[in-house]
Amino acid sequence: MSIANDSVFSHIVHAPEDPILGVTVAYNKDQSPVKLNLGVGAYRTEEGKPLVLNVVRKAERLLVDDNSRVKEYLPITGLADFNKLSAKLIFGANSPAVSENRVVTVQCLSGTGSLKVGASFLGRHYHQKIIYIPLPTWGNHPKVFTIAGLSVKSYRYYNPSTRGLDFQGLLEDLGNAPNGSIVLLHACAHNPTGVDPTPHQWDQIRQLMRAKALLPFFDSAYQGFASGSLDADADAVRKFVADGGECLAAQSYAKNMGLYGERVGALSIVCKSADVAPRVESQLKLVIRPMYSSPPIHGASIVATILKNEEMYREWTVELKAMADRIIRMRQQLFYALKDKGTPGDWSHIVKQIGMFTFTGLNSKQVEFMAKEYHIYMTSDGRISMAGLSSKTVPHLTEAIHAAVSNVA
Numbered sequence: 001m002s003i004a005n006d007s008v009f010s011h012i013v014h015a016p017e018d019p020i021l022g023v024t025v026a027y028n029k030d031q032s033p034v035k036l037n038l039g040v041g042a043y044r045t046e047e048g049k050p051l052v053l054n055v056v057r058k059a060e061r062l063l064v065d066d067n068s069r070v071k072e073y074l075p076i077t078g079l080a081d082f083n084k085l086s087a088k089l090i091f092g093a094n095s096p097a098v099s100e101n102r103v104v105t106v107q108c109l110s111g112t113g114s115l116k117v118g119a120s121f122l123g124r125h126y127h128q129k130i131i132y133i134p135l136p137t138w139g140n141h142p143k144v145f146t147i148a149g150l151s152v153k154s155y156r157y158y159n160p161s162t163r164g165l166d167f168q169g170l171l172e173d174l175g176n177a178p179n180g181s182i183v184l185l186h187a188c189a190h191n192p193t194g195v196d197p198t199p200h201q202w203d204q205i206r207q208l209m210r211a212k213a214l215l216p217f218f219d220s221a222y223q224g225f226a227s228g229s230l231d232a233d234a235d236a237v238r239k240f241v242a243d244g245g246e247c248l249a250a251q252s253y254a255k256n257m258g259l260y261g262e263r264v265g266a267l268s269i270v271c272k273s274a275d276v277a278p279r280v281e282s283q284l285k286l287v288i289r290p291m292y293s294s295p296p297i298h299g300a301s302i303v304a305t306i307l308k309n310e311e312m313y314r315e316w317t318v319e320l321k322a323m324a325d326r327i328i329r330m331r332q333q334l335f336y337a338l339k340d341k342g343t344p345g346d347w348s349h350i351v352k353q354i355g356m357f358t359f360t361g362l363n364s365k366q367v368e369f370m371a372k373e374y375h376i377y378m379t380s381d382g383r384i385s386m387a388g389l390s391s392k393t394v395p396h397l398t399e400a401i402h403a404a405v406s407n408v409a
């Protein structure tokens with residue numbers, strides 16, 4: 001027998017591609033010159049190119065020219081400045097929780113890594129192992145939480161017939177959750193639906209959760225992308241912190257600073273009192289050390305450079321707003337193009353939904369049809385990344401949607 005046939009791995013079956021990142025794999029294989037990737041949530045310019053923010057380039061030049069900088073390991077918890085500034089960014093410059101030293105922040109590997117560290121910490125140290133996630137939600141959520149040993153359940157969130165929030169369903173499901181359960185909340189710009197609760201609904205959610213001691217775990221991957229304002233987009237999180245209760249927050253700088261591949265994010269745990277915080281931090285270090293020892297230095301240094309310099313911070317907010325505004329323009333262009341073409345159906349949700357994505361309502365057969373016939377790629381649930389669209393590609397997408405809803409049931 002030849003050695004080659006004897007692999008100890010020969011029983012291993014081929015795993016399916018990731019439902020989101022696999023869309024890019026399929027797109028890359030397509031040879032068509034008109035192909036369009038609306039799968040992954042990654043910002044593109046009007047020319048369809050990835051964007052590095054000017055302020056990020058500026059920060060990088062400063063870092064490169066600073067000869068005092070070295071490549072030593074960061075502490076397990078990451079860059080101290082970055083952590084402080086990240087907490088301020090999400091909880092607000094004047095957050096009492098921050099000034100009372102009740103907040104622990106650790107630098108992690110982007111949003112996913114922050115969720116992962118938070119999930120592992122809860123799996124080890126929190127008394128209730130049930131986490132409720134919205135239905136639907138980002139496809140990686142159930143995987144991250146299950147691996148951490150949490151039991152994943154869902155709460156109703158989206159109503160396909162109204163294309164809006166199923167608020168009654170949400171209240172009922174959280175109302176029936178066992179006391180102490182963890183609840184995953186999208187801080188803003190819910191992915192994939194683009195539907196957020198109103199401020200009044202957030203208040204009701206908060207009151208219900210506090211009454212039942214449900215623990216909020218915020219996923220904040222789009223701060224600044226919903227409204228164009230960093231403060232407005234952190235409003236829900238800040239209200240939960242303002243009531244004095246506890247919560248977790250996972251922040252990502254992938255989208256709002258365009259640092260996708262730098263993998264920079266932060267996990268914060270807001271505690272009730274300053275004596276608990278250092279103990280929580282000490283245990284977070286025990287979670288992180290065997291996972292990856294310490295986080296990378298470059299991306300966090302970029303963020304810290306920008307956040308601590310008033311002028312650069314302002315520049316960032318202008319560039320961020322420009323990205324958010326371009327997405328809103330794409331919503332309007334696509335909506336009017338479908339309307340003008342007389343495409344069957346009500347498409348007003350395209351302009352009503354918030355953030356990077358439109359949850360189109362197209363079904364998986366229609367999605368398949370559009371990839372095959374029009375070389376347009378999106379996730380099979382019909383989510384399109386509006387950030388991947390430009391004025392030049394709106395007509396092609398319009399034609400594809402029109403053909404899909406006219407020909408495929």
Ligand code: KET
Pocket residue numbers: 020021039040041042109110111112113138186191219221252253254260265
């Ligand atoms: N949370 C949400 C809600 C989210 O949409 C993403 C990424 C992340 C966390 C993690 O991002 P990170 O790059 O780890 O900071 N979403 C886009 C990319 C992906 O799936 O990885 C997406 O939904 O297309």
